[in-house]
Amino acid sequence: MADLDSVLGCLDLNLDRSVERLQDLLRIPSISTDPAYAADCRRCAEWLAGDLEAIGFQVRVADSAGHPMVIAHHDGAGPGAPHVLFYGHYDVQPVDPVSEWESDPFDPQVKAMPDGTRRITGRGSADDKGQLMTFVEAARAYIAETGSLPCRVTIFLEGEEESGSPSLLPFMDAHRDELTADVALVCDTNMWDRDTPAISAGLRGLVGEEVTIRCADKDLHSGYFGGAAANPIRILSRIVADLHDGDGRVTLPGFYDGVEELPADVRETWANLGFDDAAFLAQAGLSVPAGEKGRSVLEQTWSRPTAEANGITGGYTGKGFKTVIAAEASAKISFRLVFKQDPAKIRESFRQFVRERLPADATAEFHPHGGSPAIQLPFDSPWLGAAREALSAEWPKPAVMIGMGGSIPVVGEFKKRLGMESLLIGFGLGDDRIHSPNEKYELTSFAKGQRSWARVLDALGRKGR
Amino acid sequence: MADLDSVLGCLDLNLDRSVERLQDLLRIPSISTDPAYAADCRRCAEWLAGDLEAIGFQVRVADSAGHPMVIAHHDGAGPGAPHVLFYGHYDVQPVDPVSEWESDPFDPQVKAMPDGTRRITGRGSADDKGQLMTFVEAARAYIAETGSLPCRVTIFLEGEEESGSPSLLPFMDAHRDELTADVALVCDTNMWDRDTPAISAGLRGLVGEEVTIRCADKDLHSGYFGGAAANPIRILSRIVADLHDGDGRVTLPGFYDGVEELPADVRETWANLGFDDAAFLAQAGLSVPAGEKGRSVLEQTWSRPTAEANGITGGYTGKGFKTVIAAEASAKISFRLVFKQDPAKIRESFRQFVRERLPADATAEFHPHGGSPAIQLPFDSPWLGAAREALSAEWPKPAVMIGMGGSIPVVGEFKKRLGMESLLIGFGLGDDRIHSPNEKYELTSFAKGQRSWARVLDALGRKGR
Incomplete structure (x- = not known):
């Protein structure tokens, strides 16, 4: 734990620098769906490759039929440690309507809010540049403090997630060996709430x-x-x-x-999440769950x-x-x-x-x-248990395992093509306004996200293969 | 009958001239829906006004909020004769796609067909310039031969029928007295078939x-x-x-x-029309009547x-x-x-x-x-009987009273606003391709249509008020 403590200390000490790096990254308008930004997408991939190389990864920017992929490898501390694949995406959504942004979407700011929180603004701040940089910063600090990483790590960043990932599957098939690890870490999801980290265990x-x-x-x-x-x-x-x-x-x-019907313990966990059906529906101007009679909103959207x-x-x-x-x-x-x-x-x-x-x-x-098909992580997965403990140590409340109503196609493909389970861990919040004007990422998400990944890497490394 | 015979002879003698007049009218691209043709619509109204004035009508081109109306009056032979209102429209549909026309839509031709028939081509030839000119030509010949008309006649031509008639109702309300007659004649419909004239007695x-x-x-x-x-x-x-x-x-x-269920005699008439359900549906690539079970296509489209x-x-x-x-x-x-x-x-x-x-x-x-609401002409209407006899005298087969699936709004408005029944008599054929490229009007429709109106005017005039 001495190593982990020094890594966490290093992260705290360097938070301002990490914010500056994220701002540099956010200044690149890597809008994948618009061909006018193709050069920016490549520039973004190269920026990331350069940063990962500086940390100590072996990196290449790999061409695809569309925007390039970034693949980075680090052998980690030794052969007994597991191999993890980290997936993220460096491309962003378009910014229309620009007139609704309170500040330039590609000139990121750190804004102090009246309630004392601070946020990083800009397109991609939450989806997904801020999230992916939490992992990169954790790796940077780990290597700086310990000379290595507790796991073997492959970082795989694509540039077409916001435009349907047309090149992803052919690329995955062509680089199966290079991308296959013991478990995948995907950082493109939200916390349960401000205090409660979440691991998505089921994806429809x-x-x-x-x-x-x-x-x-x-x-x-x-x-x-x-x-x-x-x-x-x-x-x-x-x-x-x-x-x-x-x-x-x-x-x-x-x-x-x-x-299947939910196991009784999962049903109970969900019942205790304090989820407010009425508040959830009210976000959309609705009041009554419209799905299968006799099921809660969480059941209707996660397990049905x-x-x-x-x-x-x-x-x-x-x-x-x-x-x-x-x-x-x-x-x-x-x-x-x-x-x-x-x-x-x-x-x-x-x-x-x-x-x-x-x-x-x-x-x-x-x-x-x-x-x-749906993805359902086995509830007794050792990776899941380790990650859960690590996250629970960082945040005010213990991590919860939740379902997700949506589909993240890459997770299904990791399972189908590479035989890997995925842990979906992210630090976004429901009000981050991804895909909308005034996207932001909480500074707390960014700082504690970095610390969370350091803890998760530590825990997975100690788990062994 | 001597008068009528001479009128019919005059029409036969002047057929070529009447075709030339129709061609002149067809050359004016009076497309009402496209503002670029507004001046042409006015020119078309003025052409008609000029022609009617030359015949002996008192004419004016009346402004409306949209394209102008043409109103023409002729007092006819005497106070005992009925007053008929003839309605038609001088505007036409757009001609897109122009590339599908075999000849210029606004350069009308008389084409001899391999089967010996002749047709007048061009946009508006059938809908409705050709049809309205059958009435004008009948009036011209009547006045030329007899010095007058057998009825008091008001001709009312609008220029917005193909674009929803936005000015029609306000105009009708503002000119109620001028437009109200004993019966309206509407010439914008089809024959039953090439040999059989039709009077539409019911409109959904x-x-x-x-x-x-x-x-x-x-x-x-x-x-x-x-x-x-x-x-x-x-x-x-x-x-x-x-x-x-x-x-x-x-x-x-x-x-x-x-x-109501159809009266037995009407049902029998319809059954004897020789209507071919299969051929009708085959026009649209269909084979089975899709409406109320146990009803014929004519019932489904006319009386249900x-x-x-x-x-x-x-x-x-x-x-x-x-x-x-x-x-x-x-x-x-x-x-x-x-x-x-x-x-x-x-x-x-x-x-x-x-x-x-x-x-x-x-x-x-x-x-x-x-x-x-639907319009249902009383089956015992004296106007209907007179018109039926007149048409039956002209064509190879007796006139039939049919229903119509569609709605002709002006007919409902004549009934509602002016208290007039309408006789819908037209000489179009089902293959005239109105609203489509290569619209045409059969020369037989044009020639015998003129003769038909002469006979109808004669019959209505003899009926008295």
């Missing part, structure tokens, strides 16, 4: 499916044909409506195969599968009115998956469900939009 | 309604909120789906109030009310996929009405139907888009 999977219903071979006049012609909007509406029963359960045959229509369109949707019977109508439907639900089976069950509801003269065309 | 009414369902106060991420947040697309789909039962009947309470979703939109509808739970979704719904269905009651019944299906946190906003 996702099946995306677009369905287009076609009837007539052209749009028809509803006066001339109305009453005689099949209407694809009606057919599609019936399909969407039929997807749920009166209790909010999904009606696809076999949909709940592999869906869903079916949602994310988009629907058909016929005339402009201003005014047009009495047309459309030739086609389409919907984008997504299924959030949990536990062992099989994405392929669910996609096929949906298609069959649609086909069974097609009247004469109607056809359905399907277009898949991704499919990934 | 229309209620248009736009409904927007709102839940959350912003778009939500379906990972974070999915399962807990109300989804307006689901709610709207349920509403649209619930509008019909399994037999295709509309489920709105009170919807069928005032809907319908509910249709003409447009639906919500959530993400662009390329790819976005896992959003939309804040709102909306649909444009129309109801075609028959017999004595009350538009106001049906609109209110729909709104109540929607409100009853709103779960917690969902609201509905309604926006009306027009409402007009």
Whole structure:
């Protein structure tokens, strides 16, 4: 523990310098989705590579079909220590509407707030440059104080996370050996609250499916044909409506195969999180949980599968009115998956469900939009236990293991392609306004995040392989 | 009959000249929806006014808030004759895509076809310049041969029919006395087939309604909120789906109030029209009548009310996929009405139907888009009988009284505002491609249409007031 204490002391002593480094990084407008910023993305990758090299990593900026990847290796203290892969992304969201920013999104500031907190402002401060730098700073201090790292560490930073990661999977396949470690650390998530660190242990999977219903071979006049012609909007509406029963359960045959009830202890943990259903819904102007009857919001969003229509369109949707019977109508439907639900089976069950509801003269065309199973970290994973203890030592309240309603595709791919479990640990807060104007990262998140990673690396190193 | 015979002879003799006049009129690109053609619309109104004045009408081009109206009066042969109002429109649809036209849409040609028929090509040839000129030519010949007209005639031509007639109702209200006649003649419809003239005796009414369902106060991420947040697309789909039962009947309470079964003789007439359900549906690539079970296509489109979703939109509808739970979704719904269905009651019944299906946190906003009752000409109307005999004398087969699935708003307004019944008589054919590239009007339609109006004027004049 003497080593860890000196590393933590070093981090505290150098906090101002680490903030300056983060500000340097935030000044680079690495907006991945806009080709006008391609050179900035590369500059950002090179900045990170240079910094990691200065710390003592073996680094390269690896070209991909899109923006480059940064891969850095450090052998760590010895062969008995585990190998961890740290994943983050250096690209950021666009900043529109710029007029809503209180200060320049690419001129980061440290602002003192009336309540005594301080925050680092700027695009990418929380998502994900501030978060990834918590790990880099921990590694820097570790090497500075001890000459090495307690684990073998590979750092893998991509530059396309905010634009769909088109190059990630081919790159992962082409560099499987280089990227495979004993466990992955992913720093792109939030704390439970200001005082309580969180490890996301379950991530819902996702099946995306677009369905287009076609009837007539052209749009028809509803006066001339109305009453005689099949209407694809009606057919599609019936399909969407039929997807749920009166209790909010999904009606696809076999949909709940592999869906388990929560273990009693997890249910109790969640019940004790003090989660406020009403406050959560109120964020969106809502008041009543709209999912499966008799389930809490946390169950509905963390441990229960869903079916949602994310988009629907058909016929005339402009201003005014047009009495047309459309030739086609389409919907984008997504299924959030949990536990062992099989994405392929669910996609096929949906298609069959649609086909069974097609009247004469109607056809359905399907277009898949991704499919990934849920991730569920074993509750008895030793990595999980070690990380939990380390985080609990740093923060006012013990770490909680939570579920996540969303899907982080890279976590599924780490599991599927590289056979690695992931620990999702992040220090963001719910009000960081990622993807929105006035994104910020709390100085506490940044400082205690660095200390947290030092503790986690220490704990994982002591765990051995 | 001597007078009529000479009028018909005069029409035959002057057919070439009448075609040239129509071509002159067709050369004016009076596209009402595009402000770039405003001067052409006025030029077109003035051309018609000049022609009618030359014939012997008292004419004025009357300004409106939009394109001008043409109003022309002729006192006719004497005070005992009825007063008829002839309605047509001089504006035309846009011509896009121009590249699909076989010849310039505003350089009309007379083309001889391989089957021996001849057609007049060009935008507006059938809709509605060719049709309205059949009446003008009949009037010209009548006055030339007899010195007068057998009825008192008011001709009323608008220039905004293809762009929603925004100025029509205020103009009608402001000129009620000038426009009110004993009966209106509307020439904007089709023959039953090449050999069989038709008088439309029933026109379905229309209620248009736009409904927007709102839940959350912003778009939500379906990972974070999915399962807990109300989804307006689901709610709207349920509403649209619930509008019909399994037999295709509309489920709105009170919807069928005032809907009558067809009288046996009308049903028999329709059954004997030789209408080919399969051929009708095949035009649109369909094969099975999709409306109320156990009804023919003619019943479904002429004498039965319908509910249709003409447009639906919500959530993400662009390329790819976005896992959003939309804040709102909306649909444009129309109801075609028959017999004595009350538009106001049906609109209110729909709104109540929607409100009853709103779960917690969902609201509905309604926006009306027009409402007009159905028009049903009394089957024993003397005008109808006279017109029917006149048309039957001209064409190879007797005139049929048909229904019409669509709504011609002006007919409803003539009834509501001016207390006039309308006779809908037109000489278009189903393949005239109105609103599409390569619009045409058969020379037979034009020539026999002129003769038909001469006969109808003669018959109405002899009927007396």
